[in-house]
Amino acid sequence: MSPSSALPVRGLWCALLTPIARDGGVDHARLLAHARALLAQGVDGVAPFGTTGEGQSFSLDERRAGLDALLAGGIPGTRIVAATGCAALPETVALTRHAVAAGCAAALVLPPFFWKDASDDGLFAWYASLIEKAADPRLKVMLYHLPQVSAVPLSVNLVGRLAAAFPGTVVGVKDSEGNWAHTAALLAQVPEIAVLIGHEPHLPRLMRAGGAGTICGVANVLPGLVRALLTPQVAAGDEARIAAFIDIAFRQPLMAGFKSMLADQRNDPGWLAVRPPLVPLTDAQRSTLRAALAASGLGPAAAGAQQ
Amino acid sequence: MSPSSALPVRGLWCALLTPIARDGGVDHARLLAHARALLAQGVDGVAPFGTTGEGQSFSLDERRAGLDALLAGGIPGTRIVAATGCAALPETVALTRHAVAAGCAAALVLPPFFWKDASDDGLFAWYASLIEKAADPRLKVMLYHLPQVSAVPLSVNLVGRLAAAFPGTVVGVKDSEGNWAHTAALLAQVPEIAVLIGHEPHLPRLMRAGGAGTICGVANVLPGLVRALLTPQVAAGDEARIAAFIDIAFRQPLMAGFKSMLADQRNDPGWLAVRPPLVPLTDAQRSTLRAALAASGLGPAAAGAQQ
Numbered sequence: 117m118s119p120s121s122a123l124p125v126r127g128l129w130c131a132l133l134t135p136i137a138r139d140g141g142v143d144h145a146r147l148l149a150h151a152r153a154l155l156a157q158g159v160d161g162v163a164p165f166g167t168t169g170e171g172q173s174f175s176l177d178e179r180r181a182g183l184d185a186l187l188a189g190g191i192p193g194t195r196i197v198a199a200t201g202c203a204a205l206p207e208t209v210a211l212t213r214h215a216v217a218a219g220c221a222a223a224l225v226l227p228p229f230f231w232k233d234a235s236d237d238g239l240f241a242w243y244a245s246l247i248e249k250a251a252d253p254r255l256k257v258m259l260y261h262l263p264q265v266s267a268v269p270l271s272v273n274l275v276g277r278l279a280a281a282f283p284g285t286v287v288g289v290k291d292s293e294g295n296w297a298h299t300a301a302l303l304a305q306v307p308e309i310a311v312l313i314g315h316e317p318h319l320p321r322l323m324r325a326g327g328a329g330t331i332c333g334v335a336n337v338l339p340g341l342v343r344a345l346l347t348p349q350v351a352a353g354d355e356a357r358i359a360a361f362i363d364i365a366f367r368q369p370l371m372a373g374f375k376s377m378l379a380d381q382r383n384d385p386g387w388l389a390v391r392p393p394l395v396p397l398t399d400a401q402r403s404t405l406r407a408a409l410a411a412s413g414l415g416p417a418a419a420g421a422q423q
Numbered sequence: 424m425s426p427s428s429a430l431p432v433r434g435l436w437c438a439l440l441t442p443i444a445r446d447g448g449v450d451h452a453r454l455l456a457h458a459r460a461l462l463a464q465g466v467d468g469v470a471p472f473g474t475t476g477e478g479q480s481f482s483l484d485e486r487r488a489g490l491d492a493l494l495a496g497g498i499p500g501t502r503i504v505a506a507t508g509c510a511a512l513p514e515t516v517a518l519t520r521h522a523v524a525a526g527c528a529a530a531l532v533l534p535p536f537f538w539k540d541a542s543d544d545g546l547f548a549w550y551a552s553l554i555e556k557a558a559d560p561r562l563k564v565m566l567y568h569l570p571q572v573s574a575v576p577l578s579v580n581l582v583g584r585l586a587a588a589f590p591g592t593v594v595g596v597k598d599s600e601g602n603w604a605h606t607a608a609l610l611a612q613v614p615e616i617a618v619l620i621g622h623e624p625h626l627p628r629l630m631r632a633g634g635a636g637t638i639c640g641v642a643n644v645l646p647g648l649v650r651a652l653l654t655p656q657v658a659a660g661d662e663a664r665i666a667a668f669i670d671i672a673f674r675q676p677l678m679a680g681f682k683s684m685l686a687d688q689r690n691d692p693g694w695l696a697v698r699p700p701l702v703p704l705t706d707a708q709r710s711t712l713r714a715a716l717a718a719s720g721l722g723p724a725a726a727g728a729q730q
Binding site for chain 1: 480481509536538540
């Protein structure tokens, strides 16, 4: 049993896109159908309202109701990581308590992202306060390192301090920086917790080095390809495909692009809407994206072909 | 009547520090006493739960209750600008509606600060949606440009578009970047709205150029000095004093430093606490700060001396 088995989040987890209904609210029916489809395609679990899911654009009530809709629809809490981070601690506590009560596998917690120059001591105190106020021995916290978006890095030293101070509670880190040196330092210096990453091209290296898996956005549209990257013998073609896909995915706004791809895969324009300040792709952007994916063999058919 | 007179926020407004009670909550008694003291010292109004007030570290309920405590204590709504920006639009709408209902002079609204690469179109849609959902003709919005903290600049072009689209509603901008070229561009290109700034050394230039005033943190501890900078004939000594003060204020974490100064002025260590992820100054930092202020003639006595 590896030291990181305390975290029941391993393998392939999808950072769910959030479908928007015509009234601007969360489209629970599409959200549930998407989660079910992904689980049927072999995804180990789902993470609603993370960064890919535009989580910070939704209210506490919307995030709670979305999670409840997944549970009510039969997705087990053990297959859900709830992204519970908010700018303010009291609201992070509220969402985290809700997630624990719902039986979620873990709470994925951004640092308080308004404060850009927070010290390790300040961030330690913030996470310690969260754990104290959540006040539930069932709580499993995954720290969320995403400096290119949150603008608040979590240093390896801070992750180590939190893992040491809260064994069995701080049990994982999602490292979405995409900087292998940082990931390697986490694996080496904090071996007692599970390391999951967000940058899919690093997955073969991560799994060889003893990492736990991924919570990623690409799994919304190419779960089979991401699954292939987690296997012991990764085909060179799959490594080339994910590199090509990531290159294409960052040519337009990321979340709107994922939604455009999913809309094409499902033949369902109901997936296109994003919530401001994000904007949907223009028709021209959608055409360009479609052509680039097709040229790389990553068009709509690829989602099924990779299973 | 100047074009910007639609905004009843001119002159000297203080971005209130937020006192923390022993239980970690907002200390309403100290907050109210501080606001009263500032108004008695000639401050035109107060802005609770802005950046200086660690606003993003407090829950919606705490921010509403803090505002209600000021009103219940007799501070007129017309003397209050409520900082209502949150990461998510629904919560920004909720706080903004509360502020309008409370009769506040204006709502000071950060952009949705989780999203770092939001386009002008996306930010325009976000603010437009806020105004639509707030749905109150009494609403006065001040846009809040603070890129060094929010990491989301508001371009001059965006400010102009919003002012043109929502005349009488988008009536001001708080420009806290401290970049005079940006402030000058706002004054020149969006003359129909009021421009207030956060960087106090620019105040003499701002007032000569037709700006409206300031909402600033320094007013917590040196309101008389900031007032002096707003007068038509600014003494060279006051310009030197504010430059010296700003130099000193940024040598340690800003909010904790302001709280340390106020604790000394009021001889009240109850002002020292900050909420994580901020950390209070160490005793050594406090001594160093005290000595630097004293050496520049800006020690505790200066707060009164400048009146």
